[in-house]
Amino acid sequence: MRKLFNAAMITMITLLASANVMAEGSNEKLAKELISKYADSIIHASITFKISVEGPMADMIMPNGPQEKTQEATTTIIDPSGLAVASLSEVRPSSAMGAIEVQGASVKVNTEILAIKFIFPDGTEVPGKIVLEDDELDLVFIAPKNPLTADEKKRFKALDLTKAIKNQLSVLEEVVSVSRLGKTFRRVPSVSKQYINAIIKKPRLFYTPGFVNGTPAFNKDGEIVGISLKKKTSGGQMRISNMTIIRPLADILELVPQAKQEQNKKSE
Numbered sequence: 227m228r229k230l231f232n233a234a235m236i237t238m239i240t241l242l243a244s245a246n247v248m249a250e251g252s253n254e255k256l257a258k259e260l261i262s263k264y265a266d267s268i269i270h271a272s273i274t275f276k277i278s279v280e281g282p283m284a285d286m287i288m289p290n291g292p293q294e295k296t297q298e299a300t301t302t303i304i305d306p307s308g309l310a311v312a313s314l315s316e317v318r319p320s321s322a323m324g325a326i327e328v329q330g331a332s333v334k335v336n337t338e339i340l341a342i343k344f345i346f347p348d349g350t351e352v353p354g355k356i357v358l359e360d361d362e363l364d365l366v367f368i369a370p371k372n373p374l375t376a377d378e379k380k381r382f383k384a385l386d387l388t389k390a391i392k393n394q395l396s397v398l399e400e401v402v403s404v405s406r407l408g409k410t411f412r413r414v415p416s417v418s419k420q421y422i423n424a425i426i427k428k429p430r431l432f433y434t435p436g437f438v439n440g441t442p443a444f445n446k447d448g449e450i451v452g453i454s455l456k457k458k459t460s461g462g463q464m465r466i467s468n469m470t471i472i473r474p475l476a477d478i479l480e481l482v483p484q485a486k487q488e489q490n491k492k493s494e
Contacts, residue, residue, distance in 0.1 A: 257417045259448055260404050265415040267303045267385040268406050268441060271310070271354060271368055272296060273317050274341040281333035294340070300405055300440040301344070301368060302453060304482065308352070308370040308382040309489055310344070311478060313439035314359055315456045317342075317366050321359075322456060342368060347406070347413040352378055357488040363477055364439075364455040367485035385442055387482075390475040391449045395422050395433055400446045401472065403437035403454060426471075432457065433472040443472045453478055 278284075278292035299316035303309070315322035320337040342354040353371040360366075374382065395401065399422050406413050420435035437443055437454040444450055452472040 253419070256402065256446065256448060260402060260417060260444060261415045263448075264385055264404050264442065265406070266383040268404055268415070269301055269303065269310075269347070270298045270345045270406065270408070270413065271301045271312060271317070272298050272341075272343045272345055272351075273339065275318070276338040276340060277319065278336045278338070279333050280336065283333050287333065298345070298408060300438055302440060302442050303382050303384045304387055304478075305486065306379070306382060306384050307486070307489065308344070308354075308374060308378075309357070309384075309482075309485060310354075310368050311440065311453055312366050312368060313455045314361060314364045314366040316439050317356070317368070318359070321361055321364070342371075344368075344370070345413075346381055350381065352381070358481060358485040360481060363473060363481075364457070365453075365473070365478070365481065367481070367489070369485075369489040385450070387450065387475050387479055389450055391445055391451055394431070395425065395445065395451060397422055397425060401433070401435050401437075401451055402444045402446070403435075403441050404444070405438040405441040430477065431474055433474075435470070435472060437470055437472070439470055450475065 274294065274296045276292050276294050279287050297316075299312045301310040301312040304311055318337045318339065320335040339356060342356065344352040344354050346352075352374075354368045355371045356366060357369045358367040370378070370382075400419060401422060402417060402419050405416050405418070407416050418437065420437060422433050422435060424434045426432050426434070433451070435443065435454075439454055439456055441454050442450055443452055443454055452474045454470050455473050457469050457471045
C-alpha cells in the first residue's frame with residue numbers, strides 16, 4: 227500500500243510540475259528539454275543557523291534566547307568545482323530583515339551560519355561553505371567545504387552561464403523557471419511559467435516575475451535569462467514582501483571571479 231501511495235504521489239507531482247507550463251505542444255517540449263538539460267544543476271542546500279536579536283525588545287521577542295533552526299534553500303550550480311548561487315535571504319534570513327521596528331524600538335536580527343550541506347535528489351549530502359555574499363543583490367555563493375571525490379565531481383553538473391540571451395526581455399514576454407520541490411515531494415523537478423510584468427532599468431536592470439528564489443529563468447527559446455532573487459531597498463529591508471525578481475547574468479558573472487578566488491583561498 228505504501229509503495230502504491232508513493233508511486234501515486236510521484237505521478238501527481240510530475241503532473242503538477244508539467245501543469246505549471248501550459249499544455250501546448252511547444253510548451254510541453256520546452257519543459258521536457260529544460261528539465262533534461264538543467265534539472266541536475268538545481269539542488270537544495272540545508273542551512274543550520276542560530277538566529278538572535280539585539281535591542282531593547284530582544285527579551286520580549288526571544289525570551290528563551292537565540293534559537294537554532296534548519297531550513298533549505300534552492301541553489302543553482304554554476305561551475306564544475308561545485309560553486310553554486312542562491313538567494314542570500316533564503317540562506318541568511320536576517321539579510322531580508324535588517325533593522326525592524328517593534329513598538330517604536332529598533333531591533334536588529336542576526337543570523338550565525340552553523341552548517342551548510344548540499345543535498346542531491348537521491349539524498350546524498352556534501353558539506354558546503356559560504357564563499358561570498360552580496361546583500362544588495364541578495365546573492366550568495368556556496369561551494370563544497372572539502373575537495374570533491376571522483377563521485378562527487380560527477381554529481382556537480384554546472385549550468386553554463388555563458389549561454390545567456392543577448393537582448394533584453396519585453397513586458398508580457400514569457401519566462402520559464404526550472405526548480406525542485408522539497409523533501410516531502412521527493413525533490414522532483416518543477417517547471418513554471420510566468421510573464422514579465424515590469425522592467426526596471428535603473429540603477430540596475432532587473433525583471434519582475436514570480437519564481438522560486440535561487441533558480442535559473444529561461445525565455446521561450448530555452449535561453450537563460452538570469453537567476454531569481456529577492457529585491458531589497460538600499461537600507462536592507464524588503465521593498466515589497468516576498469517580491470522575486472530576475473537578476474540578469476551580467477550581475478552574477480561580475481562576482482563569479484571573486485567567488486572562485488575566495489573558494490580557492492578558503493580551501494587552501
